[in-house]
Amino acid sequence: MFIGAIGCEPLQLKRVGLENSRTLDVYRQHGGYEALKKVLDGMSPEDVIGEVKKSALRGRGGAGFPTGMKWSFVPKDSPKPKYVVCNADESEPGTFKDRFLMERDPHMLIEGMLIAAYALGSRTTYIYTRGEYRYLINILDAAIQEAREAGLVGDRIMGTEFSCEVFTHTGAGAYICGEETALLNSLEGLRGHPRMKPPFPAIAGLYGCPTVVNNVETLTAVPDIIKMGGEAYQKLGTQKSGGTKVWSVSGHVNRPGVYELPMGYEDMEKFIMEDCGGMLGGKQLKAVIPGGSSVYIMPATDIVGKKVKMDYEGLVVAGSMVGSGGFIVMDETVDVFESTKNLTEFYKHESCGWCTPCREGTDWLVKVFKRIAKGEGRPEDAQLLLDLCDNIEGKSFCPLGDAAAWPIQSAIKKFPEDFRRHLMPMATRTAEAVAAD
Amino acid sequence: MSQQFTPNNPLPQEAKVPVEMAVFSLDVEAEIDRHLAKYPVKRSAILPLMFIVQRERGGYLDPPGVAYLADRLDVRITDIWEVATFYSMINTEPVGTYHIQVCRTLSCKILGAGKITEQCSTRLGIKPGETTPDGKFSLSEVECLGSCGTAPMLQIGFDFHENLTAEKLDKILDTCERGEYVFTVKG
């Protein structure tokens, strides 16, 4: 598997190839904790938030919310404790970048969390890691211990007035706990159901206190923003999407892996055909899901020759989204009906059961998909699926419902023939199916 | 996740009210204390503690383990069940020594996850969701585990096995069958 940067100097992936990259020594030899020193040496919390605003850093967890703005929502005068929580739940199918950031460079995350805590006036921070990533929790615990022994975590960090704790926490196998309010419920020891918003976590989050929840990659960007300055970081990317983005590439390419690209990287086609080593076995590209399972599927015709720009704006223009950056490449052998069924089963399994449209809707969707897969597809089933989606999208309590509907809506729209093939009246179907297969 | 409990699908272990409480070694108690110290509210430690209890109690939350958790966290037995039944990694029934969890989600699927599950099924003689009669193996199909770039993959306990082939899988199952499999990630 490839790990590295293309089209820019590696920023997030600067140290991943070094021997013992996860130790404090190597981290420090390569610029580690310099940003924290700079902050504690004379930046005010407002200065830090100002730099993050200038950097045009947008949250890397999926929603792409501007990070500096999110931080500025935390009330400064609140007498309550404030919390910084790192979202390391990474469960969006196709996404594995946070895993390698933490595995190879855990101190970068710790430093990012400390700087965020300083900016927000927090003394206690948690890293919520999905339960299946237990080995990463062990790595993070070891790194936190190392940092504590070096006076970088705990009381009076670097001899200053700033004290802050970093704790790891484990999830236990629930995709919904990646949604920030469900994550907070889970961290409070409850079932992982989402909470009503507003109030947003910045006002009332963990234990009812002001809380910022940020993705791993968002927080690991912070040390570099402080070191080079927000403006310089922004210039690595585009006006509205600053810096670099780490993509997880999987599926039918010769070189899957973790790729750091500048925001606004020109041409998705080149990325697939050259940077990722081209299609596995020289087969034809059929489709790409560029931002994790929840985003719209893109047919090859929307990519080849279209110079699709890989950033928030570019992907919207091209008909999809950056999402979590989980880039799934599919070749001509994939039946989009089957791939959509697979993802729908995922959402059914992960629906938390809190609200009716999503709980019942995803269940019905899977029932229809299964019936069609058994060979009992009816011509009107495409519309039936769309109607079910319509009853979920925008009518569910949290975005998981939308995320279940979008792949189906876009798949039926972009690959009608893959559905049609399964939706023949029984009598005609056998002959046609035989011919098609 | 989110199991529904009906007369046909009753609570695990028929939600028997446990009579005795599990007892743990001083080392384990110290480990539990370290987790409790992280949070201003005890209940926050519920998931970390559940993992410890199921590790110590043969792989699942048995009734004495549940009673212990309720006592240690100052919550009711039903609070423990409420949380335990939400999370797929918390076992409310016994599981095999080697819990083979094959990723079934898209990136793995298009690179042969189906064949991997089939091979496990054939060799172990069980379907996903079942445990072998000798209690050695359980087989599950699970959702994306963040190894999509090294698909297909499976997890045994907390260990990742990636870029699987038929031969590789056979070797892994051989070592398990001989009882020689060594867990690399400590839970």
Ligand SMILES: Cc1cc2nc3c(=O)[nH]c(=O)nc-3n(C[C@H](O)[C@H](O)[C@H](O)COP(=O)(O)O)c2cc1C
């Ligand atoms: C169903 C669902 C799952 C999510 N899963 C994750 C996740 O695994 N990791 C993550 O960072 N954000 C996830 N998010 C987004 C979070 O709710 C939240 O927006 C994010 O953690 C904020 O951090 P950011 O601003 O740094 O992106 C998920 C959202 C939804 C609705």
Ligand code: SF4
């Ligand atoms: S949309 Fe789905 S996941 Fe979100 S609250 Fe409703 S049931 Fe739960």
Ligand code: FES
């Ligand atoms: S799809 Fe199998 S690990 Fe992600």
